[in-house]
Amino acid sequence: MILKLQPVFYDKIWGGNKLRKNYGFDVSNTCGECWGITAHKKGSSIIENSIYKGMTLRDIFFNEKHLFGDYKGNEFPILVKIIDAKQDLSIQVHPNDEFVKGENILGKEECWYILHTEKNTKIIIGHSANNIKEVKEAINNNNIESICNTRKIEEDDFFYIESGTIHAICEGTTLLEVQQSSDITYRFFDYNRLENGKPRKLHIEKAIKALKIPDKKMLVEHKDTFFNFQIKYNIGTMNKIASLFGDYIFIIDGEGYFNNTRVIKGNFIMVTSQSQYIIEGNIKYQLTTF
Structure with a gap:
């Protein structure tokens, strides 16, 4: 059976107009995320056809297990989204499953496939710090970017982002992200931006604990750990x-x-x-x- 899925859209402080311009979605000029394949409790795709029309993917995951091969996991394990970054996203890290054990959520590993870039677009993946002291010094000096590894990107590039990896999607990037079905993020730095008149929350202590140290290797091959x-x-x-x-x-x-x-x-x-x-x-x- 073929099930066509209606995405869920989210405006973001850093979002742009590529989801409307490149894909024809009826969204705003600040739409940053299109959750295309999702059964997450915060937002689930809606079935557009078949006898399941109008139901959410989350509904049928829990009530029609045969459609998913009687998958035994407690939650639908993946989330597939498009991200349109008109501005830089926060410099951040995601924890692994073990780190969030007991919180009834998944950790987050993800991969990026670059769909579109502007000229000289880059991304941040990994850092050059040798120990936690160097990480804390960069944070205390309000210069976390000084230890971040950057790389220029082009369309069709692929990157695998292990949990514990400091990373950021940067201005001018539109990409497809496949990830564990999790919305957990710890921010190191958000460029002192305001949202609704207030700075967005940072999570320095948790981010440091979740961070891999050292972490100098950039993964461009998919290890097939979760998907x-x-x-x-x-x-x-x-x-x-x-x-x-x-x-x-x-x-x-x-x-x-x-x-x-x-x-x-x-x-x-x-x-x-x-x-x-x-x-x-x-x-x-x-x-x-x-």
Whole structure:
């Protein structure tokens, strides 16, 4: 079964207009995040077709387990989103599962696939500090950026962000993020920005505890710890069978059909557990499985 998913959108202080301009979504000029495939309690995709039309992905995850191959986890494990950064995001870190054990939430590992960049766009991944003393000195000097590793990026670049890795998406970047289904973030620095007249909350103590030290290696290969990430190209007609827990798909470019369901650039779909399906058309898409 092919389930077409309606995303959930979030305006952000750093958001822009690329979600509307590049993908045709009816959103504001400050929309920063499009949660395309999500069953998170803070925001869940809505089914647009089939007998489940109008239900949330969270609803069917808990009530129609057979569609997910009777997955045994307590929560739907992934979240697939588009991020549009008109401004720099905060310099931050995500904890691992062990760090948040007992809080009834998941830690957060994620990966980035670069969809669009402006000229000379960069990202921050990792740091050069040798020990916790150097990290604290940079923070106390209000200069955390001095220890951050930066890298210029281009479209189609891929990066894997392990939990415990300091990182930031920077101005001019639009990317696809696949992550554990978690909304936990510890901020080191937010450029002294105001939101609703107040500085956004920082989480220095927790961020330091969650940070990997040292952490000089930038991961550009996917380790397949929590999910599998693939970029696929379809030309013509292709027969497929979904994985045990389902196939989760974002249409990067092109148009066509998954069985009888028409898809275009920007669509998100789920193919239910071990369903046979036919892809028709010239389509570039991203596939997540777990």
